[in-house]
Amino acid sequence: MTKRRIGIMGGTFDPIHIGHLILGEAAHRQFQLETVYFMPSGNPPHKRNRAGRASDEQRVEMVRRAIASNPHFKLSEREMHPDGYSFTYRTLEALNAEYPDCSWYFIIGADSLFDFDTWREPARIAAACSLVVATRNQTDPVRFDAEIAAKRAAYNSEFLKLDTPNLDISSRHLREMIQKGESVKYYLQDSVIDYIQQEHIYYEKAE
Ligand code: ATP
Ligand code: MG
Numbered sequence: 001m002t003k004r005r006i007g008i009m010g011g012t013f014d015p016i017h018i019g020h021l022i023l024g025e026a027a028h029r030q031f032q033l034e035t036v037y038f039m040p041s042g043n044p045p046h047k048r049n050r051a052g053r054a055s056d057e058q059r060v061e062m063v064r065r066a067i068a069s070n071p072h073f074k075l076s077e078r079e080m081h082p083d084g085y086s087f088t089y090r091t092l093e094a095l096n097a098e099y100p101d102c103s104w105y106f107i108i109g110a111d112s113l114f115d116f117d118t119w120r121e122p123a124r125i126a127a128a129c130s131l132v133v134a135t136r137n138q139t140d141p142v143r144f145d146a147e148i149a150a151k152r153a154a155y156n157s158e159f160l161k162l163d164t165p166n167l168d169i170s171s172r173h174l175r176e177m178i179q180k181g182e183s184v185k186y187y188l189q190d191s192v193i194d195y196i197q198q199e200h201i202y203y204e205k206a207e
Contacts (some may be wrong), residue, residue: 003103007132010088010106013059014067015196017174017187019167023134026164030071031132036107037076038063039171044085048086052175052206056080058199065191089121092128104129109136113147115185126155134162178202
């Protein structure tokens with residue numbers, strides 16, 4: 001049986017920016033993914049409602065707006081828990097149990113690849129999905145390829161390189177730009193910028 005190929009773009013999305021969207025679209029095309037789920041990660045209670053950050057509800061709403069125009073992007077709220085935090089390995093294992101006809105492609109940037117070993121239960125994550133990795137932070141291509149090869153060997157699992165240009169953009173930098181009153185047009189979807197203005201998110205200095 002050929003399995004349905006489904007992508008997952010996980011992240012804090014505080015806020016969701018064009019880097020995240022470009023990765024999702026590129027993975028859809030390169031790996032023929034039927035759907036890419038954008039899955040905001042829940043914040044543990046002590047990390048909620050921090051100054052200069054969006055609430056869980058606001059992060060979800062920004063994702064909803066950002067992906068609205070794309071028929072193969074969907075929002076998944078399964079990591080948003082009122083009472084806590086959800087680990088990636090648990091989410092992926094639950095998805096495999098619930099949807100045995102699907103194979104999962106978890107999309108990450110190179111920074112996440114380099115700290116993959118520090119994630120909770122990395123071997124279980126690698127066993128439960130294929131990791132699709134995009135370059136980031138001007139990573140040296142030779143070092144990037146070597147890291148992918150090393151991870152494949154260490155976990156005996158699929159680590160795939162996504163063909164994207166280096167996209168020098170991060171939520172952290174965008175939060176700082178908004179806080180300083182700089183324009184973030186074209187880095188964020190207009191509908192997300194409207195929402196940030198309307199809800200007055202990121203204008204306070206971060207804690
Ligand atoms: P922050 O600056 O708050 O950490 P971020 O821009 O890194 O935000 P996250 O929500 O932390 O965004 O990222 C979710 C996933 O998307 C991570 O795997 C991250 O590596 C990847 N990612 C985000 N931005 C980019 C980018 N510009 N290029 C490649 N990968 C990216
Ligand atoms: Mg990040």
